[in-house]
Structures are given as structure tokens and as C-alpha cells.
Amino acid sequence: MPRLPEPPGRLNQPALFLDLDGVLAPLAPTPDAVVPDARRTAVLRRLAERLQGRVAIISGRTIAEIDRIAESAAASASGVHGLERRRADGSVDRAEPDPAVRAAVAAFHGFARTRPGLIVEDKTVSAGLHFRQAQGEADAVAALAERLAGETGLTLQPGNLVVELKTPGTDKGTALTAFMAEAPFKGSTPVMLGDDLTDEHGFEAAQALGGFGILVGPPRGTAARYGLPDVDAVLAWLDSVEETA
Template sequence: MPSASEAIASRLPKPPVTPTKPAMFLDLDGVLAPLAPTPDAVGPDARRTEVLTRLTERLDGRVAIVSGRTLNEIDRISDGAARAASGVHGLQRRRGDGTFANQAPDPAIRQAVAAFDAFAADRPGVLVEDKELSAGLHYRQAPGASEDAIALATSLAQATGLALQPGSMVLELKTPGTDKGVAVTAFMAEAPFKGATPIMVGDDLTDEHGFEAAEALGGFGVLVGPERPTAARYRLEDVAGVLDWLDEIAGAAA
């Protein structure tokens, strides 16, 4: 028999297309772009760029990409369509006016990168991503390495004080002090987001902080992908469904 949270997740409806004065906070991988075997395999897409550009215009700039990727990667993949953006789980943030609020990297990130490189050296398919503010260990192409990868990342987090952020077939050790929920909250205190209804759209565990922040500020979360226990109130099936829904919101706001 399913638990209460599982029962709730299985009943999540499609989100509305006419929320009151929406402020959209959108994850990238698995939400605006399909998941790929490697981070570099994701690139710009004409429809995604068009939808984001039009949505940002219709909502008077109240659109931000909130991702685990760096701002440079966000800009590359979104083709520069996102004026406001948060990268590396809130450690980088570009405000709606183009100014930045970035944190300095924890010195222990270099230790984590070195340990991840050593781990990946004799495990084909395991990839290391150095974001300066964090270190990512990807094992989507080597699922058999998951148990050892988790043990290594957990041990490093305990030894260094870095924050461990599990994701979809990736483990990230990051400079502590922020997450996607912190980023959403910070955006909502600033123009052009202040006074709007926050809507966080995400697909994995890293987005739960964003769902919770949006809910606490009078908005809601939208889960993308398979049903699971979540703080989100609504659900969309996949990336195509997200782009269709955003397109509808842009049209309704015109």
C-alpha cells in the first residue's frame, strides 16, 4: 500500500496556465533540456530559446534559470535567453539588472576535484566536472560505480565540510551556504520578481529546496518527470510538456 506522500505524488495535476503575476524559476537539465549522457552533450535549441525569449518579454523579465550548471553553461545552452540566472545551486547569481552576487569557492573544492579525478581514472564512463565552486562526479554511463562513488563523496564531505548535493546519477561537493531555495528567495526580494507569485519548475532532488521556497513565498513547485514524493504541487511529464506549458503562459500573458 502506498504511503501518504506517494499517494499525493500520484495525484499531482498539470499546473495552471494563468497563475497570478507569475515569476518563473526554471531548472535546466531535465526541465528545459533533455538529460544527456554527458554535460557537454546538451546544447542550444531554437524552440527553447524562442519560448524563453518570448516568456521573459511577456512577464516583464520575471524569468530566471536556476541550475546546478555554471552561469557560462546556462548562457551557452539557453543561447543567452535568460537575463536572470542562478548557477551552481545558488553559488552564482545574476540579478535581473545584470549585476552579480557570487560566492567565493571553498579551498577544499580543489581537494575534492583531485579525489574525484583519481576515482575516475580507472573507472571508464565516470566523469568529473570542475565548476570551481563545486566538484561533480557523474556516473550515468557507469551505474555500477554508484556505491563506491557515494561512499567517496560522503567521506569527503565529512572530512572537508563541503556540502554534498546528490543529483540524477551525479554527486556534487559544493561550497556550503546556499541552494536553489536560497536563490529563489533572494530573487524574490528584488526587482522584477518582488511581489510576484514564485513558480519553481524542476525534476530532481536538487530542486526540492526551490519547491519549498516557492511554496513558502505564496507560490508553488512543478515536478517534471516520473511521479515521486515531492514538495511540488503540480507535475508535467517531460521537457516537451514544459515548453508547451511555458508557451501557453506566454500566450495568456500577451
């Protein structure tokens, strides 16, 4: 598919919603291998100050992991696809975990026990199975996740070389929409940056509220209006927004 046009560097009262892995930080072999970066942290802090707090990180990771990697540079954050959400004032909403998540975690551990390279991630409100280091298992992982979703009623959320079974009810789009109803985001233009399928809900929500999405990475079918090739291009673009806001 043709690459999407680059987004404009000058925006009118934007509110920025940023995915973490693949957008602010390069993808890594394991979730723990993603670490803080001085340039990223500095860009986020300058941008948050310039936009009067209208910056939020919206990720599949927990808020604790977002803060570890971004060094708490974003006061507003949403974790686990909207199941955790911290407002600009520091108050936090967390969904009650579906009891079936425990069964999904156990099933993922049992499946991964004899398949080297698979990594199980327990986020309490969701269960993730990463196959970045075992890509030959992709079909088996997908089949397992689909079966478990049907048996448990959990929401199946495919991602970039990961599948996740999560407590139903939220996604990145519901998180963005909730932020936009509150200060300091209310009345601004939402811009969502993301790289994989989990971000499509955010792109759609931003567009519905008068903004747009920016797809990071290779071209594909998407609701995003613009595109950027990689993390370095994202940080450079964020710098341009900060300078012209």
C-alpha cells in the same frame, strides 16, 4: 506514486524559476552534449518579454553554461546551486570557493581514473562526479562523496546520476528567495520547475513565498504541488502561460 495534477495554464502575475537539465533540456550522456535549441530559446525569449523579465534559470550548471545552452535568453540566472547569481540588471554575485573544493576535485579524478564512464566536473566553487555512463558505480560514488563531505566540510548535493561537493551556504531555494526580494520579481507569485532532489529547496522556497513547485518527470515524494511528464510538456506549458499572462 500517483502523478501530480498538471499546473494551471493561467497564472496571476507569476515569476518563473526554471531548472535547466531535465526541465528545459533533455538529459544527455554528458554535460557537454546538451546544446542550444531554437524552440527552447524562442519560448524563453517570448516568455521573458511577456512577463516583463520575471523569468530566471536556476541550475546546478555555471552561469556560463546556462547562457551557452539557453543562448542568453534569461537575463536573470543562478548557477552552481545558488553560488553564482546574476540579477536582471546584469550584476553578478559569486561566492568565494571553499579551499577544500580543490581536494575534492583531485579525489574525484583519482577515483575516476580507473573507472571508465565517470566524468569529473570542476566548477571552481564545487566538484561534480557524473555516473550516468557508469551506473554500476553508483554505490561506490555515493560512499566516496559521503566520506569526502565528512572530511572536508563541503556540502554534499546528490543529483540525477551525479554527486556534487560544493562550497556551503546556498542552494536553489536561497537563490529563488534572493530573486524574489528584487525587481522585477518582487511582489509576484513564484513558480519553481525542477526534476530532481536539488530542486526541492526551490519548491519549498516558492511555497513559503506564496507560490508552488512543479515536478518534471516520474512521480516521487516531493514538495511540488503539480507535475509535468517531460521537457516537451514543460515547453508546451510555458507557451500556454505566455499566451494567457
